Amino acid sequence: MSKTRVYQIAKELDMSNEDLISKLEELEINVKDENSEITSEEKELLMELLIEEKSDNGSTIEIDSQLTVQELANKLDKNSSEIIMKLMKMGTMATINQEISFEIASLVASEYGFELVIAEGDNSEELEIETLMEIEEDKEEDLKQRPPVVTVMGHVDHGKTSLLDAIRKTDVTSGEAGGITQHIGASEVNINGQKIVFLDTPGHEAFTSMRARGAQVTDIAILVVAADDGIMPQTVEAINHSKAAGVPLIVAINKIDKPSANPDKVKQELADQGLLVEDWGGEVIAVPVSAKKKEGIDTLLEMVLLVAEMEELRANPDKRAVGTVIEAELDKGRGPVATVLVQGGTLRVGDPIVAGLAFGKVRAMINSKGKRVKVAGPSTAVEILGLSEVPQGGDQFVSVPNDKIARNVAEKRQQIARDEMLKSNQRMSLDDFFSQMNEGEVKELNLVIKGDVQGSVQAVKQSLEKLSNEEVAVRVIHCGVGAVTESDVMLAAASNAIIIGFNVRPVPGAESLSKKEEVDVRTYTIIYKAIEDVQAAMTGMLDPEYVDEDTGKAEIREVYKISGVGTVAGCYVTNGKVFRNSKVRIVRDSIIIHEGELAALKRFKDDVKEVNTGYECGMSFVNYNDIKEGDVVECYITKEVKRKL
Known part of the structure; x- marks a missing residue:
């Protein structure tokens, strides 16, 4: 005891x-x-x-x-x-x-x-947090007029970026890889004392998700259609996005300065898509423009302001700020940087905010002209510093009363995200295995995607996942913003994955580790190159190549007939090595007379696994005895080689 x-x-x-x-x-x-x-x-x-x-x-x-x-x-x-x-x-x-x-x-x-x-009155902090995160409805008397937010959409090479350049009197296209806008940003333009906010959306079809995200926060969409080209697949895609977002559409018929321009053909094709222009008795405004010669730009902007006036765009500036993350990236010197569009309320320097899984206090705000500002009202696009991590493009941000609430909300969301990730990464159960057997074996191509900005990463991810077919599934096991790091390489090595870097490079440690672990790291600046290479890799998975690799040659110098065994060749290895599991080609007078397999490989009376150059050995062949002195035995093994990117 x-x-x-x-x-x-x-x-x-x-x-x-x-x-x-x-x-x-x-x-x-x-x-x-x-x-x-x-x-x-x-x-x-x-x-x-x-x-x-x-x-x-x-x-x-x-x-x-x-x-x-x-x-x-x-x-x-x-x-x-x-x-x-x-x-x-x-x-x-x-x-x-x-x-x-x-x-x-x-x-x-x-x-x-x-x-x-x-304690009574506490109502649990969870309830308090949910209440704080709810966007309160505005009273009619609190609403004030706000500038319109415009998204420019359309087919690749139809002149969206050039049109924005003409509006902003800047030159962005020449700095873009392949002449395609790669990142979403936001810029402001003042016309006749009135402000218009433009969201820059990328032009390539692979950036569909980013373009859709732009449509979610926009008030007016400008659809750019080339007068010499007409409606194209991405044009239809853009029309569908704007319809889904329920925003008014203004058509800019670009490149009217070209001799082959045919605006009437464009109008006809628009009508086929359910967009009847005003000239033809419809409600859709169509403005002929030339971004190159800066013709019709003023008319287009006047139409934007007219539509904005008809839409009666209003917001309450006197409440906690709420809006959307347009773009986010990890800057080497400044840390996580997010471009946000304030849609309601007023955002101030020092405000605690929550943006998706990220939280923080606004340390600084930079407007579209690169100047620091202290206050951002409705329909204002600013770059903010001070977040704990890089948020997702399209995440909603909300300013909250204090840092503690911001941290709690973000931590709860991170926990939920972790739980969901664990569920999605669970090992396959017997039921799953049985269902996959019934549907046919599914191969997986695992990818790790890293990019310079969040929007690009998401677009690359969605584009590559769309390549999945019945036989090969493209699975993105991780994606993130920043350079390819050692942890990315280790994850890829453990998952037998390929790393795709978009506008980023591996850090020196990751580069050497990738060689050591034999992890394939590919970097790109234009997205469709990545898509082409992944398709090639998928083809390799479907059709592996079989390569014959020569291992050695031997010359037959004696032929013995042994009862109960058959014909045995006494050989001298002249080159390379002869392995017991080798396949063989027997060559006589430079002509292959037989292809088959070794039945036995001996040194004296002992079976051996291999015989090196300069040594004698005895060989017998499966189901073949017609050998002569002077014949050459070429030994080889067949390897299956998967096609690399």
Whole structure:
């Protein structure tokens, strides 16, 4: 029976020796002083007495739904280090300022005989957070006029970027790889004292997701159609996006300066798509323009302002800021940088915000002209610094009352995202395996995608995943912003994946590691090159190549006929090595007379696995005995070679 001294129990219970001795006397347990020993049963009786007393004294403690270790220690009137030790015994590692859940706090409190309840009016922080994240409805009297947000969409090479250049009097196209806009940005233009915000969307069809994201935050869409080319697949795609977003559409018929321009053909094709222009009695505004010669630009902008006036675009500037992340990237010097469009309220420097899984305090805001600003109202696009990580393009951002709420919201979202990722990455069950067997074996091409900006990464991911077919599934196991790192290479090595880098390079450590681990790292600046290469890799998976690799040659110098065995060739290895599992070609007078396999390979009377150059050996061949002195035996093995990117 184990015994414990009184002073040890007093220390454990954070009581004085005298108080503990008086409690023991109440239980008629005789002790002389603090060095006296009591049995484990007597200690148990003592604990029961203390718990009953706490119950009688109202041992219920009101707390918030979540509290830190220090706050719990204060509520229980205990030392924080003691609470940390209790948590460690329960398998929970926590620091003094770390938050713990109500369930864990209740378990710790029960150890001391206390019951925890959530204080009335707290309504749990989770409920408070959800309430704070809700976008309040605006009252009619609070709404004020705001500038329109315009997205320019259309087919590749129809002149979207050139049109924006003409509007902004800038030259972006010449700096773009392949003449295609690769990133989404936002810019502001002042026309007759009125502001118009333009979202720059990329032109290649592979950036469909980014273009769709632009349509979600836009008020007016300008559809650029080349007068000499007409409606193309991406034009139809852009029309569908604008229809799905429910935004008014203005058609800019570009390149009217070209001799082959035919605006009437464009109008006819638009009508076929359900867009009847005003000239033909419809409601769709169509403006002939020439981005190259800057003709019709003013008319187009006037039409934008006219449509904006008809739409009565209004917002409440006097509330917490809410909007959308247009683009985000990891800048080497500035950290996570996000281009956001404020859609309601006013964003100020110093505001705590939550953007998707990221949180932070706005350290600085830079407008479209590169100038620092302190305030951004509705329909204002700004670059913000101060986020904890790179958010996803298209994420909603909301300013919140304080940093703690911002952190809590982001952490909850990150936990949900982690849980979902774990579910999606679960190993295949027998049911899954059986269903895949019924559908036919599915091969997977695993990819790790890294890019310079979040929008590009998402676009590359969606474009490559669309390449999946019945036999090969393209699976993106990870995507992120920034250079290709060692951890990306290790993930690819573990998953047998290929790394696709878009406008980024591997860091030096990752480059050497990729060679060591034999991980294929490919970098691109134009997206369709990546698509072509992945398609080639998929073709390789469907049709592996078989290559014959010569291993050695031997000359037959003697022929022996052995009863019960057959014909055996006494050979001399003239080149390379001869392996027991080799396939062979027997060559006589430079003509192949037989192709087959080795039946046996011997040195003297012993079977051997291989024979090197300069050594003699005996060979026999499967189902073939017609050999002569002077014949040459060419040995080879067949290898299956998967096509690389």
